[in-house]
Amino acid sequence: MRNQLPTAIATTPGDFPRWWRVVVGNLFLLPGALLAAKGQVPNNDIERRRVLRLSEAVVSSTTDCTVQWACVDEKLTGKCIEYHNDQWFEFTPRTAGRYYVNIGGQKCRDTRGVQLVVLTGQPCQPATYRVLSCTSLGSQDDVFVLLDSLQAGQPYLLNVDGYLKDFCQFSLSVSDKAQGVPAQPAPLLASVAPSANSSFTLRWTLPDSLGSAQQFRVLRREAAAFRASEVATVPVQRTTYGTTSPEYTWTDTLSAPGRYLYQVVAKAADGTASAVVQQQWYAYSLPLPQSDKNKVQAAAEGAKRAAKAQQSWERRGHRARMKRLAGQRHPNS
Numbered sequence: 001m002r003n004q005l006p007t008a009i010a011t012t013p014g015d016f017p018r019w020w021r022v023v024v025g026n027l028f029l030l031p032g033a034l035l036a037a038k039g040q041v042p043n044n045d046i047e048r049r050r051v052l053r054l055s056e057a058v059v060s061s062t063t064d065c066t067v068q069w070a071c072v073d074e075k076l077t078g079k080c081i082e083y084h085n086d087q088w089f090e091f092t093p094r095t096a097g098r099y100y101v102n103i104g105g106q107k108c109r110d111t112r113g114v115q116l117v118v119l120t121g122q123p124c125q126p127a128t129y130r131v132l133s134c135t136s137l138g139s140q141d142d143v144f145v146l147l148d149s150l151q152a153g154q155p156y157l158l159n160v161d162g163y164l165k166d167f168c169q170f171s172l173s174v175s176d177k178a179q180g181v182p183a184q185p186a187p188l189l190a191s192v193a194p195s196a197n198s199s200f201t202l203r204w205t206l207p208d209s210l211g212s213a214q215q216f217r218v219l220r221r222e223a224a225a226f227r228a229s230e231v232a233t234v235p236v237q238r239t240t241y242g243t244t245s246p247e248y249t250w251t252d253t254l255s256a257p258g259r260y261l262y263q264v265v266a267k268a269a270d271g272t273a274s275a276v277v278q279q280q281w282y283a284y285s286l287p288l289p290q291s292d293k294n295k296v297q298a299a300a301e302g303a304k305r306a307a308k309a310q311q312s313w314e315r316r317g318h319r320a321r322m323k324r325l326a327g328q329r330h331p332n333s
Contacts, residue, residue, distance in 0.1 A: 040064045041087055046071045046123045049088035049157070057173040059105070060087060062114065062162040072159070073126035080134040081115055086161035088123075091174045096152045100273065101133075101172070102179040106140035108168035111226050113137035115163040116145060116183075118156055132156070135183045136163045140226040141219075142180030144273065178273035181219070181265050187281060189223065189259060194283040201251045204264050204278035206236065206244055213266040216277070218250055223259040234264075259283045 043050040044065045050058060065085035072083050093099060106113050115136040121128035135145050150156065162168050173179075206213060215235050221228035231252060237245035254260065264278040 055175040061169040071124035089158040100178040101145040104142035105171040112163040112166040117159040143183035144178040192281040194285040214269045217265045219263040
């Protein structure tokens, strides 16, 4: 039987009791907050770690996760990891060999993405841990982490955390096939000098070890962007004798100032894992107007004059102190 409002309750909004209008109003004003409320993932605790099957993709989130400090040891990972909202997975290969941890579909609060530690040892006994891989992404690109020479029947622990306290939703799988681009640190941005030239030429070499590559993907990501985008593909050049050309170039023309990370990824047709053969930052900045240049120059000259005046004042003060000290030592001279 359906519930019905008592007939004594009025049906016009103004006739409802004030407390009832407040409750109903709050429910209508905050539906997003109610729907967005999510519980902590079960594998927040290492005792309830998620067991992965080969090539099984799972979706999870670091939001609301907490750290079991008794189960981690930051000394084992150094500066690579800063634990904040981690969770645990486990994978046991049936056959020995090479595997890939594929991380994709990242949706994070910041640009930093997730971080991954792969280790062996007894769960929550850091003294027994041996770290196999430690990776901090720094972006939300789809990437893979290579795990070589895994042993059959050996459990491996995977710890996923938001890099530098980021909050992320992500998908994760352990597979014998790589997806995305290799996860590797980007070069330092601080060492890149800005240029007023909007055109930038990439140069790279195809190593002999990647002779089966068919083409290169050129990826570009602005420093503040979440993901890289593919801006070009460059085919691998081969001679009539089947040998590959080792040297390649590609020129980009930027439409807006910014700091851009370029990556050149070699891709083979046989499904082998992609490889990054070149990555480089480029900083493009517009030249300052003459009025701004004059202001910068005037500020620099003013600072130089102030520094000279300060030095002169300090020298005079030093001479005066020395003279007073000399007078105290020889009062009758």
